[in-house]
Structures are given as structure tokens and as C-alpha cells.
Amino acid sequence: MSNRRSKAAFAATSVVLAIAVAACGSSSSKGGSTAPTSSGVAPTTANGGTGNVAAAFNAGTKGVVNASTKTGGTLNYLATADFDSLDPARTYYAYSIDFQRYFSRTLMAYDAKPGVAGTKAVPDLATGPGQVSNGGKTITYTLKDGIKFQDGTPITSKDVKYGIERDFAQDVLPGGPTYNMDMLDEGQKYPGPYKDKDPNHLGLKSVQTPDDKTIVFNLASPYSDWDYIMTLPTAAPVEAKVDLDPATGGAKYASHVVSSGPYMIQSYQPNKSLVLVKNPNWDQSTDTIRHQLVDKVTVTMGLDSDDMDKRLLSGQGDIEIESTGVQSTAQTSILRDPKLKANADAPLTGFTRFFALNQNVPELSNVDCRKAIEYAANKVDLQTARGGPIGGGDIATTVAPPTLPGYQSFNDYPSGADNTGDLAQAKAELAKCGQPNGFHTNIATTNKGKGPKVATALQAALARVGIKADIQQFDSSNYYSTTIGTPSNVKSKDLGIQVVGWGADFPTGYGYFSAIADGRKILQAGGNSNWAEVNDPAINAALDDMTQTTDQSKKDADVQTIDKALMAGAYYLPFTYDKALTYRNPRLTNVYVTGAAGMYDFVSIGTDDGK
Amino acid sequence: MITFLIRRVIQAVTVLLAVSLITFGVFFLVPKMSGSDPAALFAGKLTNPEALNGIRIKLGLNHPILQQYWDYIGGFFHARHFDDGPDKTLCNWPCFGYSFKTDLPVSHLIADRFPVTLSLAIGAPIIWLTVGVTVGRISALRPRSLSDRVSMTLALAAVSLPVYFTAAVLRLFVVYNWHWLDDITYVGFTHNPWLWAKNLILPWISLATLYAASYARFTRASMLEVLGEDYIRTARAKGLPERTVINRHAMRPVATLIVTLFGMDVGALMGGAILTESVFGLPGLGKLGYDAIAQHDLTIIMGVTILATFFIVVANIVVDMLYAVIDPRVRIS
Numbered sequence: 001m002s003n004r005r006s007k008a009a010f011a012a013t014s015v016v017l018a019i020a021v022a023a024c025g026s027s028s029s030k031g032g033s034t035a036p037t038s039s040g041v042a043p044t045t046a047n048g049g050t051g052n053v054a055a056a057f058n059a060g061t062k063g064v065v066n067a068s069t070k071t072g073g074t075l076n077y078l079a080t081a082d083f084d085s086l087d088p089a090r091t092y093y094a095y096s097i098d099f100q101r102y103f104s105r106t107l108m109a110y111d112a113k114p115g116v117a118g119t120k121a122v123p124d125l126a127t128g129p130g131q132v133s134n135g136g137k138t139i140t141y142t143l144k145d146g147i148k149f150q151d152g153t154p155i156t157s158k159d160v161k162y163g164i165e166r167d168f169a170q171d172v173l174p175g176g177p178t179y180n181m182d183m184l185d186e187g188q189k190y191p192g193p194y195k196d197k198d199p200n201h202l203g204l205k206s207v208q209t210p211d212d213k214t215i216v217f218n219l220a221s222p223y224s225d226w227d228y229i230m231t232l233p234t235a236a237p238v239e240a241k242v243d244l245d246p247a248t249g250g251a252k253y254a255s256h257v258v259s260s261g262p263y264m265i266q267s268y269q270p271n272k273s274l275v276l277v278k279n280p281n282w283d284q285s286t287d288t289i290r291h292q293l294v295d296k297v298t299v300t301m302g303l304d305s306d307d308m309d310k311r312l313l314s315g316q317g318d319i320e321i322e323s324t325g326v327q328s329t330a331q332t333s334i335l336r337d338p339k340l341k342a343n344a345d346a347p348l349t350g351f352t353r354f355f356a357l358n359q360n361v362p363e364l365s366n367v368d369c370r371k372a373i374e375y376a377a378n379k380v381d382l383q384t385a386r387g388g389p390i391g392g393g394d395i396a397t398t399v400a401p402p403t404l405p406g407y408q409s410f411n412d413y414p415s416g417a418d419n420t421g422d423l424a425q426a427k428a429e430l431a432k433c434g435q436p437n438g439f440h441t442n443i444a445t446t447n448k449g450k451g452p453k454v455a456t457a458l459q460a461a462l463a464r465v466g467i468k469a470d471i472q473q474f475d476s477s478n479y480y481s482t483t484i485g486t487p488s489n490v491k492s493k494d495l496g497i498q499v500v501g502w503g504a505d506f507p508t509g510y511g512y513f514s515a516i517a518d519g520r521k522i523l524q525a526g527g528n529s530n531w532a533e534v535n536d537p538a539i540n541a542a543l544d545d546m547t548q549t550t551d552q553s554k555k556d557a558d559v560q561t562i563d564k565a566l567m568a569g570a571y572y573l574p575f576t577y578d579k580a581l582t583y584r585n586p587r588l589t590n591v592y593v594t595g596a597a598g599m600y601d602f603v604s605i606g607t608d609d610g611k
Numbered sequence: 612m613i614t615f616l617i618r619r620v621i622q623a624v625t626v627l628l629a630v631s632l633i634t635f636g637v638f639f640l641v642p643k644m645s646g647s648d649p650a651a652l653f654a655g656k657l658t659n660p661e662a663l664n665g666i667r668i669k670l671g672l673n674h675p676i677l678q679q680y681w682d683y684i685g686g687f688f689h690a691r692h693f694d695d696g697p698d699k700t701l702c703n704w705p706c707f708g709y710s711f712k713t714d715l716p717v718s719h720l721i722a723d724r725f726p727v728t729l730s731l732a733i734g735a736p737i738i739w740l741t742v743g744v745t746v747g748r749i750s751a752l753r754p755r756s757l758s759d760r761v762s763m764t765l766a767l768a769a770v771s772l773p774v775y776f777t778a779a780v781l782r783l784f785v786v787y788n789w790h791w792l793d794d795i796t797y798v799g800f801t802h803n804p805w806l807w808a809k810n811l812i813l814p815w816i817s818l819a820t821l822y823a824a825s826y827a828r829f830t831r832a833s834m835l836e837v838l839g840e841d842y843i844r845t846a847r848a849k850g851l852p853e854r855t856v857i858n859r860h861a862m863r864p865v866a867t868l869i870v871t872l873f874g875m876d877v878g879a880l881m882g883g884a885i886l887t888e889s890v891f892g893l894p895g896l897g898k899l900g901y902d903a904i905a906q907h908d909l910t911i912i913m914g915v916t917i918l919a920t921f922f923i924v925v926a927n928i929v930v931d932m933l934y935a936v937i938d939p940r941v942r943i944s
Contacts, residue, residue: 081902171665251714269723270715271902272894300796302902303892306779310787316794 060345060584060600061593063114066608068589073607074296075588078308078317082271082301087254088233089166090175094349094503094597095323097233101290101603102276102297103259104236107141107160107215108227110596112289112604118594119405119507121227124289125155125237125260129227136222136548141230143213148281149239150259157215158200159237161207166243167234168192168204172250177505179229186220193243194250201240223547224555228506231596236260262292262603274299293589293606306330313340318585318607323349323599325580331391334583344583346390349598350403351503351578353386353393355443355458356531357571360487361496363441368433370570373497374413375426378461382575385453392450393576395419399516399566401577403595405552406509406559412567426465438466441496444484446476451499454575458497469497485528498531501578507596509559510546516572517562518543532571539565587611619931623924628684630920631913635680638909643676669693683708683913707914710903717914720899727797727895731818731887732880734811739819739826740873746823747830752857754835762827769824778817778890785813795891814891818884822876829872833865867938871930878926882919 053063083096088104091097101109109124111117123129125147130139147155166173167180169192184206193201202209208216217226229235239258243249248256257265262284263276276297284291299321303311309330311317320326326334334340355377357370364370379395386392394402397411416422430436443458445451455471462469472495474483484490484498504512514521519535522528542558542565549555566572584591584600587609594601650667667673671682685691686706693702693709702709707717746766750759769777785791795813798806837843838861846856883897892898896915903911 081905171669174666254714269894270710270720271899302894302898304890307782307890307892311794314787 055342055586057341058345060591061347063592065584065591066589068606068608070589070606070608071293072610073294074298075294075605075607076318077299077321078303078311079299079301079321080303080305080308085175085254086257086268087173088236089173090254091233092176095321095599098597098599098602099321100233101261102263103257103261103265104233105260106233106235107230109231109289110594112601114592114594116595118596118601121231136224137219139217139226141215144286146283146286147260150264150279150281152281153239155237155260156212157209158202158212159239160215160235161202161204161209162193162240163236163238164207165193165204166238169194176234177232179232180234183219183223201244224550225506225508225510225547228508228511231506262290263297271302273301290603312583315585318588319600320582323580323582325391325582331581334581343586344581345593346579346581347593347598348401348403349503349578349580350401351501352396352399352401352574353501353576353578354399354572354574356498356500357573358490358496358498358532359571360491360533361441361494363439364496366433367570368429369435369439371413372426372429372433372465373462373467374570374573375422375429376462376465376467377415377458377573377575378421379415379419379575381457381461382454385457386450386576390579390581393579396574396577398563399572399574400512400559400563403598404504404507404509404512404559406556408560421461423465430465438468440468442494443469443471443497443499444495445471445473445499446479447473448476454499481527484531486526487522487524487528487533500531509555510543513562514543517566534566534569534571536565536569619928623928626924627917627920631684631917632680634913634916635683638912639679640676708910710908710911717910720911721896721914721918724894724896724899726799727893728881728883728897730800730807730811731814731884731895732877734815735818736873736877738815739822742819743823743826744830744869747827748834750827750831751834751838766824766827769820774817774821775886775890777820778887781813781817797893814887814893818887830865830869833868834861837861837864867934870933870937874926874930874933878923881922883915
């Protein structure tokens, strides 16, 4: 019957459309709406400045907007999707880790200050920074008095140790950073607290708790950034009795998180909503970072991205929590309307977008061939593909982003006066590497978001000098873990050029560079982040120096050594320092971009209308 | 009648099993064949080979594919146990498994989302049935008149517009430009029936537009066909009032066809209106499935697919039975 056929067709089309809409829609994909302009080689300065500032465009990157101590009201966050997890051991998204500051306190935490000042780790549950001894291998913290969980139970060093041990149960609690497991196992092969034979489930040997207020970490080698590892939610205290109860613990803990911070979870409906209320057992006198300003915090999830932008601009919501920036329609509205623009910020997110040029792929084994690619790239086109100067970011010439302590601007491969590429120089490099007519290679990218656009832009730029690059798209779910994360796969599929983006898990030179530049950390089995497979003794030595020294100026010098070596070897081709155009509701107080997260510091925000 | 029912139930179960097998194959076998690893989808950003193996064991992915399927189907008949960390977790039947990402039982998620989809599936069909059949009927009684041409052109336009377009345009004008309604959120019927209806008006209209248009055209076409039949001419010749001719004699065959269509459409709608729910941010089964596709949460996708199939199959059976009731010429045999 014709109607059955047409209905089947309709049903099929709906499903296909749904999948197509799902595949190409994501809150981070934006069209390039502003005309491509070169923003010059010198990038903007990193988000900085302290002190209070009046509301204006980008004020949030310069200081604290609408500073106030007023209390009361409800904060309404908007989101298109759920957090990756509320379980502090399992969350890795930057905005989710920022949000954890509401309810997961840690030994150390980022100071509640704007810009670079916010990248400093200060004591939170601990009385002071880690006390270092034994040549830098032993680090001791003392806990403050009067710190409690939301149920009134005092927080002890054993709770911190238990929380850290959960990082080892990757089969039950995957998804979060694995620094605890990577650095504290030291050959013990600790199986995680659920399979722990110790009666108190505290069998991890490298961490000791001589009394309830003291915790001692014994590392295999010195690591001067340990305070930063202790800012991650994976080091938050967890009550063993809650986590070991089958009804509330293990994989279910994400729905039963016990708070140590000023707010606690009142209700959580996955993919729908989250409500936080004040934690009565949090004591302001123990916390120099946070305050209880608002009465309630709500997160509404599952919104359509354009609808979310509309709600934000009309004042129905306060902040888009995912902080990836508004869609192109809202971007146009904001940039055209001075009133809206005064409430917008375009912070540097701390991510650099670049291509990895893998030296183990035959056609790219010669550094001059890689240099040809550096010169031939059209950085304006790449910036446009990312969304333009405001929606995408500033043109990049270094691997380190401007937000990283130790960053300095330099450009080894000037792309011509207009940044569209230096074709003459590129051809000269091709001649030097013995391929005057170019060569063939592949560009690997994810199949969603801006990756394909960026790959297309590079393909067109390289074709101008005879480098023929085919684009290979891969599923984003295992792009980083398997596709470009397995060196043998890269070699067999000839993925010479790879579209990547990188932001540090914590804002130090080592936090940024170790995964992408350490020649001893090329993981052959998968999950490799040293995509270019760099193995330079000078870089390795600088990385080691950064973990040993506590002198900031030496660390900064090491950052320069590494960055310059990476660019001199043409291992990476950076093209933008990521920015995101975000909007703050004018009723909000204490709004500023923190250098630690590259987005607003959620826990500091209040309302001035008490609603 | 009983034999009919038994036969149809057996048929329905066969269809459900076939769909579950195919869905299982698509989501568990195909990734394996194309080289990607369901355990990696679950693991997230980092992969640690030991962790991946642990995940595989926990999710049962290390078992042969048929074993996994058997365990999954078994969950609909008896409780299953999952290794969840501190202890084994009990999943009561019907066990749709556990969501990869949130580790919540899929049956809870489905039960939570179902009222929203049910609300859509109640309101929109009422609107489209009344509007569609009325318009179609009026058009059929005045073929080629101005009102006929206008309404059929409008119907053609409405049928051609995808529902996500209609929904977005309606929302733009009604909520943001004219401010007739506030932002759409779902309010439970038991919480506040007035707000429930108020929030659902736009989604109902968006959905109904598409169907009303096709029902109008369909009603018009079948009515015109029926009105040309000999027995209608006979009824008129016999002197029956026009109203009786139309309502008692002409509408009966049209009604049987409409009931068939209607049953199938409502059955399909019970599985979730993906596009409408997504545009309006309504947390129904369609949105659940859509989010699960984006997050590669395979157990939720399977649960929603099987549930949707179940509704369509049941609707099929109900429609066939109703057909026999309305049209005595059809014997259930």
C-alpha cells in the first residue's frame, strides 16, 4: 500500500536525519562567520590582570567583573549534554573539573583569582604546600582542622588516600586522569580498593597516613609539580563506607557523591538536570578559596545548542557551562549589538590547535620536508576553519599557548606578510629535502566538529606547492586512543599529518609538554600522545629538569628549550590558540576567567539581584 | 479469535527477537569487525590496556558474541548480575542492561522518560486526527472548490516541511518574537496539568502539522473514491439524507483505513519522537536514544530500539483486531 511505503520511507528518513543531525551537530562546531582577517603574528597576551573591572567586552579576561559580596539567589547553568561524570575520579572534561570545585575539595586547589594568578596552586584541605624531603621524593601534607563531609563526618588523611586509590580501579571507574595510578603504583600492581585485601582497603604502599591529619607520598623520582597533581579531583577525599556500599558506591558513586565543599548535590537526573544546595557542614573558616554566595545552583542539560544560546542572551540562563562558545547565529548577534557585546568574553582556553608531523612516516622523515609543510600552511584559512579570530582563536606560531607560564612568542616559519603561507620558502625546503615536485601523504582527522574543515584547509594550502595530501576521517570516539594513538597504526596507514589539539591537564610546562614531547613516553600499545614521535635528548633533559627544580625561572627556561626544539625540528605545526566566545548574564557577580581552566571560575560567581 | 491472538503473539515475539538480534549485531558485531572496540568507547579519553581488559570483563565483552546476546535476552526473563566494584549488582527483569556511561539501569532511564513521550503521543494524535480528517472530509465534499484547493495546497506544504523545521520556526515566533509562551520545559501531568498542557502545545502542533496534512490528503482521496461507488449512488437514490449517506455509509470504509494508519503512527510515536523532543529539549525516549547515539552508549540504544519495536508490533496487532471490528467483512481467521 502506498501509504505504508511512504511511511516506511518517512521513518527511515527520520532515523537517517536524526543520525545526521547527531553526527554533525555538536556544541563545539561553529561556522566561520566573520570575514577572515589576519590578526598578525603577535598573539594577544594571556588572560591576565587582577582587580575589579567594569563590564565590557573581554572584561572577564582582564579582571573580576561586578565584584560583590551579595548573597542569595539561584544560578542557572545551561548545557547541551551531561557531565562526563560527577564522580571526581572519573571526570576529565575541563568544565566538569572546574565545576567540581563546588563540592570536591582537594589538598591543593587553584586560587580564586583571574588570569595567571588563578594558575597558582594554593592549600585547600592542606595547611600548606607539600613539604618536600628525601631529595624531592617524599612529599608530606598536613590537613586542616574542622574539615568535614556533608554528613558531618570529619575528613581524614585516610579519606584522601582512599580517594586516590580509586584511580587504580580503572575497570570500574574509567575516564579520569590516571596520574595517581601512573605515579604511585611503583611496581606494586595495586588492584584498586574493591579488590584490596587490606581490611581497611588502604593497601597502597606508596601513600602513608601515620595519623588522621598527615599524609605522605613516596615517589619513585622527584616531581616538583606534585602540588598540581593534588589539585585534580582524582585526589579528592572519598568516604570509604559510602563507596564500598553496593547501593551507593563503585560505578554508582557518580549518583551519590558526598561533598567536601560549600555545596552538595540535592538531586541529579542524568542528561536532564542537576541541583546543588548549600552544604551545612562546610566551614568558611577552613576555606580561603570559596564562599557560599548563592543559595542554589542548577544545571539544565539536554538543550538544543541554538535554543541554549537564545535562553542565554535573553537572560533566562546565566552561563553555558560547557564553555565552548556560542553558535554562529548568537556570535553574530553578540558582535553586532554593543549592549550584548559588553557582556561577552573571548578568553584563550589554554588549548593550542596544531598538526602533528610524524617523523616515522617515510615521506616526512626528512626535517626539510616537514619544514616545507610549515611554510606552505595558510594560517588565515586555518583560523577561519576554526571559526575566525573570535570564534576560533589567534594565529599560533608556538606549541605552548600564551596562557602557559614560560610562554614566549617566536615564529620560526613566517607565513608571509598576510599569513597565507610563504610558498617560495616552502619550495626551497622541498628542493633541500630532495622532493622539488612535492610528495604524497595523508591527513588524519576526526569525522565531526572542525577537524574536517581544518584538514581541508591544509590540503588546499599544501597543494599549491605540489604536496598532495589525502584526508582520512576517523571516528572521534577512538581517534586519540587508537587511530593516531597507536604508532604502528599511524605507520601502516601512512598518517603523516594529524589534526590534534592539546591543553594541559594542569598549567605547568611539564603538565603541558610531557605527554606530547617526551621521547620515553611513546606508548606503543595505544593512547600515545607524543603524536610526532619526538625523541630529542635535549627535550627529554629539559622535561626532567622541570620535575626536579622548584625555581620558576628555570622552569620557564625549560619551556623555551622544549618549544624551540619542537619548532626547530618541525615536529608540530601550530595554527591557533583556541578562543571561545562566551557570554555572562549581567546580573552575575564576581565573574572572571581563571587561567587554570580557560573559562569562568564557576565557584566564585554570585548574583546581584538575589533571584 | 483466540487462535488469531496466539498466532499474532508468536509472530510478534519472532519479530522482536529478530530486531534484537540485528540491533545487537549492528552495535556489538560491526564495531568489532571494523576494528573499533566497544570497551574503548566506554573507557573514554585514556586507554590503559589493563583498564580496557577489566572493562571488557565487566561488560562481558570478552565472551563470544552469541553468549553476550544470550545473556542480554535472558535479562528480559530473569534477573542478571553485574560486577560493579564493591559488589555484584542485581538487575531485575526486564533487564535492559546498564548504561555504559552513567551505569544506571536502562529500565530506570526508560521508565523515567516514558511519560514525556506518552504525553506527546496522546496530545498530538488527537489534534492531527480531528484536524486532518475534518479538513479532508470537507475537501472531499467540495472537490475542486476554492477551499479544497487552498487546504490541499497548505497540506502539501505542511507535509513537505520537516518537523525539526516546523518546530524551530514555531518556537522562534511563538516563544521569542511574540512571547505568547515561556521557554518550553516538561512539567509532569501529575505536578500541574495546566502547565503540562501549556508547555506541550507547541510540540503537539509541530508534530501534528505533518500528520494532519497527510491525513487530510488521505481522507480526501479515499472519500472521493468511496463517494464514487455504486452503493453510495444507490443510497442517495433511495432518498437517504445526505448526512446519513456520508456519515454512515461513506465514512465506514474510510474509517477502517484511517484506523490502520492511525494505529501504526501512534505506535511508532510511542517509541519516541526524536526530532521534536530534541528541538524542544523534552526528555523523552526519542531524546534518550538520540543522546545515546551521540555518546555511543550502546545499551541504551539497544533498549530504546527494542522498546520502539515492541510498541509498533503491539500497535500492529491492535490495529488488525480493530479492523475486524469496524469492517464486518473481514473475518479473523
